[in-house]
Amino acid sequence: MFGIGGGELFFIIMVVLMLFGSDRIPEIARTLGKGMKQLKNATNEIKSEINKSADMNDIKRTFTDLGSDVNRTGGNITTDINQEINKVKEDIEDASGPIKRIR
Template sequence: MFGIGGGELIFIMFIVLMLFGSDKIPEIARTMGKAMAQLKNATNDIKSEIQKGADNSGFDAKTLGDLRVNLTSEVTKMKENLLGDTSQFHDMAGNITSEINKAKDNMLGDVNASVESTKEIIDDIPGPIKRQM
């Protein structure tokens, strides 16, 4: 109950016997028993008062359980709605990325075409010194 082994209990009883003597031990045991009974009664009274208060206010285990289930389902719905909304953002980001890639490819094509036409112009230049590219 208190995590005390047999040897420890015997040692404690020996110390109590040495401190109080054999004639006072029954009186101490009665006092300790009464104190434990009073503590148990006080604990039971507190439990019953809490239970009565919960019953009077309309809270019982079933109502609280239903409330928990409802709250859990509402939180789950909100989570799903938020995740659904983020998928729209992912789609938009994908569309934007594809548009940027198309624009980049068009620009690269234009630059490559300009480079090729410039090379052709340079190759067509007559003279003793040609630039090599």
């Protein structure tokens, strides 16, 4: 366990008992347990924030791509409509050319 032998573990327990006494060891264990729990909760919150941030970046990227596609498509449609309008103008000028000369 953790690279510590049985004799070494026993020695550490004895030193802790002598330093803190048997009355304070449960209190120290509770405090360490609460600290570990808070650390675990903080770690989980950080992980969830990172995941949310990654999801938001994906959503933003999707909207940006969608917006550029819409702009590109809108530009193509505008170009096509302008070409058709110019063709109709040319046809009208071709048809009205002889009529204008007759007057």
